[in-house]
Each structure stands twice: as C-alpha cells, then as structure tokens.
Amino acid sequence: MKEQLANIRSQALAAIEGAADPAALDALRVQYLGKKGELTNVLKSMGSLSAEERPAMGQLANEVRAALEGAIEAAARKLEKQALEQKLRDEALDVTIPGKAVKLGHKHPMYIALDEIKDIFVGMGFTVLDGPEVELAEYNFDRLNADEGHPSRDWSDTFYFDEDSRVMLRSQTSPMQVRAMDTMPLPIRIIAPGRVYRKDEVDATHSPMFHQVEGMVIDKGVTMADLKGTLNTVVEQLYGKGTKTRFRPHHFPFTEPSCEMDVQCHKCGGVGCPTCKGEGWIELLGAGMVHPRVLEMAGIDPNVYSGWAFGMGLERTAMRRFKIADLRLIFENDVRFLEQF
Secondary structure (H helix, E strand, O other): OHHHHHHHHHHHHHHHHOOOOHHHHHHHHHHHHOOOOHHHHHHHHHHHOOOOHHHHHHHHHHHHHHHHHHHHHHHHHHHHHHHHHHHHHHOOOOOOOOOOOOOOOOOOHHHHHHHHHHHHHHHOOOEEOOOOOEEEHHHHOHHHOOOOOOHHHOOOOOOEOOOOOOEEEOOOOOHHHHHHHHHOOOOEEEEEEEEEEOOOOOOOOOOOEEEEEEEEEEEOOOOHHHHHHHHHHHHHHHHOOOOOEEEEEEEEOOEEEEEEEEEEOOOOOOOOOOOOOOOOEEEEEEEEEEOHHHHHHOOOOOOOOEEEEEEEEHHHHHHHHHOOOOOHHHHHOOHHHHOOO
C-alpha cells in the first residue's frame, strides 16, 4: 500500500502541474480525491491492514491527500493569474490612440421654432399651458360651438376611441381655450402648444399627426385689430421685418368673425410652386373673435368681455422659419437633414 500511495502521489502531482485550465484541474481533483477517486479507494481498503500497519499507512495517506490538495490549490491560483494576465493583454488599450469624437445632439428645428414662439408670447404677458391629447368631445367640439352633425366631427376626419364618439384624440388644441376659461381668472392670455391628430393624407404640407400652438385672449374691449396686430408682430419677430401676410375671411364654429392668416411662400416668393400648391401663399393659422356662445358656455358675459383666439400650425411655422420645402422631412429623422440646424 505504501508503494501504491507513492505512485498516486507522483502521478497526481505531475498531472496537476500539467493541467492546462481550471476544467482539467477540477477533473484531476475528482479523479484522485473524489468519492470514487484513487486515493479514496486506497483509504477504503485500509480495513484489511493489521492494527500495527494501520496508523502508519493512515498518516501517509493523509500526507498524500494534503500534498494533492495543496498542489491543486497552488495550480488553481496559477491558472487564475494566467487567465487574468491574458485578459489584460486582450483588453489592453493604447492610450496614445486619438479617441472617437462624441456627437452632441441638438434641438429639432420644430422645437427651435416652438421655443421662439413661446419666448415671443411670454414677452407679451402670455401664460404657457399644456393639456391632454386624449380628449372628450365635450371640450373638443360641444363647448366650442361645433354641434352634432358638424363636418369636423365625422369619423372620416377624427380619431375616436368609442362608438359614441365621445372620447377621441384631440383634433385641435382649441379645447385648451375651454379649460382655460373654466379654471383661470379673467383677464386671460394663454398659449397652449401640443400634438393634434386628424385623418389627413401625408403630403408636403399635411400629416395625420402634427403640432399646433393655440392662443387666446379674453378681456374687456378686445377687438379684431388687436388680433391682427398681435399676429403680425409675432410673424415679423419669427420671420423678419417685411414678411408678407394676408388675412382671408373664413368660418370656424367657435369664432365670429373668423379668418385665416397666410404667409408668402418661402420657396417661390409668391410665384407659385409645389410647396404652396401653386398659390404663392401657405396657410399659417386660423383665427377670429371668440364666439359669444363659447363665452356664455364658460360663464363669461359676452356683453362685458370679448376675446380672440388662433390655432397655429407649428410644422408650417418651422417650414417657413427654416425654408423647409417638404413637411415630411420634419418627421423622418434623417440625420443628414437634422444636422443642418
């Protein structure tokens, strides 16, 4: 048995020394020290030894076990160190190599235009409001004097959530007029930017999802001249002195009288092109004097107070501001386009 233990010791130590990786080392541990390992089997056979031989062989077997365990532990540390050194070599960085330039983001052209609009109106004493995009028909239509049967309420134009046509994606930011009149003390001066949704076909100037900036003033003695003067001032601050505008009569259920404001096409200078559909002008916003019935539904006496309101297309404002020919470029997120701003 003494010779057998010596053989196990020499063979195991040689094998442990030559172990190439942790898996091979663990296999050797099982081979020699496991429950069915070679050294374990020798220890199990010690019962056949005489009482005089047993203590000496037991001591020798324990020395062999201790030697193998020590060798395995030392080999494991060695392999771990080698693995770490290899990993460091593989992941080594040359600190003298120039780093990659980090590209910084910047504002989208539409939000540049929005910030400019906010600054202009805040400078005039307006408050900026925000409101829900999922809206009730009561605020989007009923309280804005658009009765049942009005064309703007058709399913072909509006995104409804229920068959009763009472919950919807707002088709305009005008509901914020009602919410402001319900919650704010008079006089009121507000703008309310946000996303709106309509079932429009996508083309150079239309999209089913777009942005509007709603504006409203309610006070004593407010006139149409105040509306035109304010909007012309805003347009000149956005696009520069001498920007040509025109006001056309129109109809909106929540304003009376109503109008639309156009700006001269930035692409053709008024001659006519695909961007303006040959008209030389691009519609910028709808506006008018707040309808007396809308004021009454908000509990405001139209004989004492009057007001004006407008809804401005933010994408078209940005198009004119940055001379963008096609609205679709604003939504495509093409880096080649966005890097120009």
